[in-house]
Amino acid sequence: MSKVVYEKRDSVAWITMNRPEVKNAVDVEMHEQLSAAFEDFRDDPQLRVAVLTGAGDTFTAGADLRTHAPEWQTVGPMVGRERLEDGLSGITRGPLARITKPIVASIDGWCLGHGIELAMACDLRIASDRAQFGTFEVRRGMHSADGGIVRLVNTCGVGFTMELVLTGEPVTADRAFAANMVNRVVSHEQLADATELLVQQILRCDQAAIESAKETVHEIIGRPLHDQLRVEAMWGYALCGGNITVESRSQQFFDKTDAGRAGETATPLTGGR
Structure with a gap:
């Protein structure tokens, strides 16, 4: 076994x-x-x-x-x-x-x-x-x-x-x-x-976004605040500018159809791809 x-x-x-x-x-x-x-x-x-x-x-x-x-x-x-x-x-x-x-x-x-x-x-x-x-x-x-x-x-x-x-x-x-x-x-x-x-x-989250976020967290640990802010900005803006899903996922937000919403326009949580 x-x-x-x-x-x-x-x-x-x-x-x-x-x-x-x-x-x-x-x-x-x-x-x-x-x-x-x-x-x-x-x-x-x-x-x-x-x-x-x-x-x-x-x-x-x-x-x-x-x-x-x-x-x-x-x-x-x-x-x-x-x-x-x-x-x-x-x-x-x-x-x-x-x-x-x-x-x-x-x-x-x-x-x-x-x-x-x-x-x-x-x-x-x-x-x-x-x-x-x-x-x-x-x-x-x-x-x-x-x-x-x-x-x-x-x-x-x-x-x-x-x-x-x-x-x-x-x-x-x-x-x-x-x-x-x-x-x-x-x-x-x-x-x-x-x-x-x-x-x-x-x-339900975008895969490129969560992987970039994880890498950012690991990269900033132990750095001075100024360096941490620069690393976050560099990685975050690079993701926003290069991730082709941003527009479609933003439109889901505008249409109130994105998975797992809370409040007046709640939607069910389903596995995103």
């Missing part, structure tokens, strides 16, 4: 970590299969959004220490330099970390260690109310090395990150939401439907 289930449903890639017997711990084989799935998602022009989730009652308990810890111990300190362009599970670092299409993490149950790195490497995170998050690897003599600390600091701030990485204690979904770690929290029973709704909200 494959350790990653990769399904293409219309324009959406569904990527499921599939080792429920060990809480979807990521061993070397799963890492390779996840990397292959994300590479295919990046390269398939028919796919617009990816959803990453876990089989059973857990997102993932993190890296499988039975396979990774011996490797890390035997290769020595140079392992960091050797793996700079090969992030664990594909999207945490290296070329696949620069995928411009949106990636959604749908999180149920435990999201631990490398699971946090995977979730934070996604663009949007939706969690069930029974999800819990923690960086327990500090209890084992390690800490995040694939973007966990970096993305937590960038998204949640120093204080919250320090709490996770210095105590090794878990936080609830509600606490994660308050810290901006996840975008939405829903009941366990609603997670599948809420994930599908989030996907449809993305799909």
Whole structure:
């Protein structure tokens, strides 16, 4: 049985970590299969959004220490330099970390260690109310090395990150939401439907626009304000001037027929193309 289930449903890639017997711990084989799935998602022009989730009652308990810890111990300190362009599970670092299409993490149950790195490497995170998050690897003599600390600091701030990485204690979904770690929290029973709704909200938007917006966000992180404003203007105006769908999508707005409108001229939300 494959350790990653990769399904293409219309324009959406569904990527499921599939080792429920060990809480979807990521061993070397799963890492390779996840990397292959994300590479295919990046390269398939028919796919617009990816959803990453876990089989059973857990997102993932993190890296499988039975396979990774011996490797890390035997290769020595140079392992960091050797793996700079090969992030664990594909999207945490290296070329696949620069995928411009949106990636959604749908999180149920435990999201631990490398699971946090995977979730934070996604663009949007939706969690069930029974999800819990923690960086327990500090209890084992390690800490995040694939973007966990970096993305937590960038998204949640120093204080919250320090709490996770210095105590090794878990936080609830509600606490994660308050810290901006996840975008939405829903009941366990609603997670599948809420994930599908989030996907449809993305799909109604213009693909070139959302990919450019994602690239802009990544490009401005860490720059001074003046540089951030220049990058946003350069990319934003270039998109407006070169995107052939602007006129037709604007006309839908004028005609009050664009998908997912609210208010007096509400329209149903349908998957855009």
